[in-house]
Amino acid sequence: MTNQRSQAEIVRSSLKKRYRKERRFRVYGLVAIFIALASLVILFADIINKGHTGFIKTTITLDVTLDSEQMYLTDPTDEEQRSMADFIAPIITALEEKIPGTESAADKRELRRLVGNYAANDISDRLRADPELLNTTETFVFQAHDQVSVYVKHADNPSYSVRLSEQQQQWVDYLMEEGVIGTSFNDTLFSRGDSREPSNAGILGAIVGSLLTMLVTLVIAFPMGIAAAVYLEEFAPQNKITDFIEVNINNLAAVPSIIFGLLGLAVFIGLFGMPRSVPVVGGLVLALMTLPTIIISSRAAIKSVPPSIREAAEGIGASKMQVVLHHVIPLAMPGMLTGSIIGMAQALGETAPLLLIGMVAFIVDVPDGFFDSATVLPVQIYLWASSSEQGFVELASAGIMILLTFMITMNALAIWLRKRLERRW
Template sequence: MNDQRSQAELVRRSLKRRYRKERRFRLYGMAAIAVALCSLVILFADIIGKGYTGFVKTTITLEVPLESGLMYLEDATDPDQLSMADFQAPIIRALQSYFPEATSRQQVRELSRLVGSYASNRIRDRLKAHPELLGTHQTFEFLVHDTVSVYVKHADNPAYSIRLSEQQQRWVDELVRQGVIQTSFNDVFFRRGDSREPSNAGILGAIVGSLLTMVVTLAIAFPVGVAAAVYLEEFAPRNRMTDFIEVNINNLAAVPSIIFGLLGLAVFIGFFGMPRSVPVVGGLVLALMTLPTIIISSRAAIKSVPPSIREAAEGIGASKMQVVLHHVLPLAMPGMLTGSIIGMAQALGETAPLLLIGMVAFIVDVPDGFFSAATVLPVQIYLWASSAEQGFVELASAGIMILLAFMITMNALAIWLRKRLERRW
């Protein structure tokens, strides 16, 4: 009797220890999830906190006197006079109408630095298109200088250093009070390419470059990857050669992406002489990098098709090709599409291989074709993040938000396709 009681007590103690271990294991898992979620929240909070102001532009609206004597311009239709005219003087005169006491050379210099450096180009382009405006007063909305934009948007943030003099700060405060300087949605960010001045820089060139590069990547990687997966899974004989190919495909999926950049630099640019910094070369490099992922996911999707489907098709007289094209591929396509979209999302966020083929170049114009000089979103973010101007910090964070939006959308599309198209057996 005592032996039975002691045996039951041992079992009870053993169960208590096991249950304690299980509770600790659950707590460890919950703690790991909590740490991951907190890290994710901190990351997104930091990115959004720095980047939301990138979607805000700061402008100044001035009544500019287009006087010929002020600009040393007698004939607005003469290209030589337009190239030699002083288009900064009307802007300074417009600012002096608010601050007539600013007459010394130092004050005039500080006053001129309130407006962005491209403001004079706006006046020149307007007169070039409408010469009849010479001698009139016209209302212009200019982008302010980067230092003014930082002051207006981050004056209370100690993380940003204010590079305006006290006199300039008083002028800006007065112009803001009068409504001359205002903030609004930054449409410039979505309409222009890169610029040396943060207030004029946009992300449209990088978005178009990324789309063109992804089109080339998808056009090459998806058909080649699916064809390779179908051959290896359905037609290739089982021998040492196919085993060697399969092992190397799995190894290529783990190769650092910069190796593919070196390959593209040596083969596409060095051997074939293709131009640097174009979407075609970038797409070829990313296609090579994405191929192993698409092949592996496509093979897994083909393996998931039940053998009974093949046997039933062969039983009614279908050939091997008909079995694959009419039965296996349609059933495996959801998994193939999911793997391809995930591979494309990975390629969209790659930077290292594209740096080696020259897509790190400073590109102002929006690319208009597959052979136009271009950059991509992650490289553009890298360029802005490494710039010294404070205005590029918020642009880099805003670019990260856009890149994350693209990647989340692509992953959500992959999940939706899987749920929408998959079949359960």
């Protein structure tokens, strides 16, 4: 009895130790999950905190008298006169009418720094479109200067340095009370390309460039990846050559993306002489990078098709090609689509390979085709984040929010397609 009791105590003690280890392991797992979720929340909160103001623009609304004598302009349709005209003078006069006691030359210079650098272009474009507006008073909504925008949106944030003088800050406060300076949704962000001025910089060019690049990537990588997966899984003989190919495909999936950029620089640009900074070259590079992911995921989807499907098709006289085309590929397509979308989402967020092929260039115009100079969302964010202007900080964070929206949408689409199209056996 004593021996049996001792053995029972040993077993209970061992069970207690095992249960304690299991509880500790569960606690460690919960702590790890909590840390990961907390880090994710902190990351998103920081991005949103810095980027939400990027969707807001600061404007100055003025009634401007388009005096021909003040602007030295008699014919708005004459390009030579328009190039020599002074379109800033009526803006300063309108500001002087809003702010009393600003008549000295120094005050005028200070007032000039309240309005964005493209305000003169707004008046010039309006007169070019309608010359009859000359010598009339019109209401204009100008973009405020970048420093005014920083002051209006971040005056209480010590991490943003206000570069306006005390006099200018008093003027801005007064104009805000009078309703001359206000904020609204930043439609410029989605309607223009890049600019040297944060208030006039937009992300439309980068979005169009990303879409064109992703289209080239999809057209090349998707059919080639599926064809390669089908061949390797269904038709390729099992020999050393096939094993060598499979090993290299798995290795290519783990190669750093910048290596593909070097490959694109050496082959597509150096050897074939293709132009830099165009969506075609970017799409080719990203297609090479995405191919291994699509092939691996497609092979896994093909393997998940039950052998009974193949046997049943062959049993009624179907050829090997008919079995693959009519049965295996349609049943494996949900997994193929899921892997392809995830690979495309990964390619959408890549920056390093595109930097090497010149898509880091400063692009103002929105690209019209696959051979026009373009940039992409990640590169645009990189350019803004590396700028010293404070206005570009919030634009970079806003761009990150837009990029994350695209990537989350693509991943959600992959999950929906998998749930919608998958078959249970």
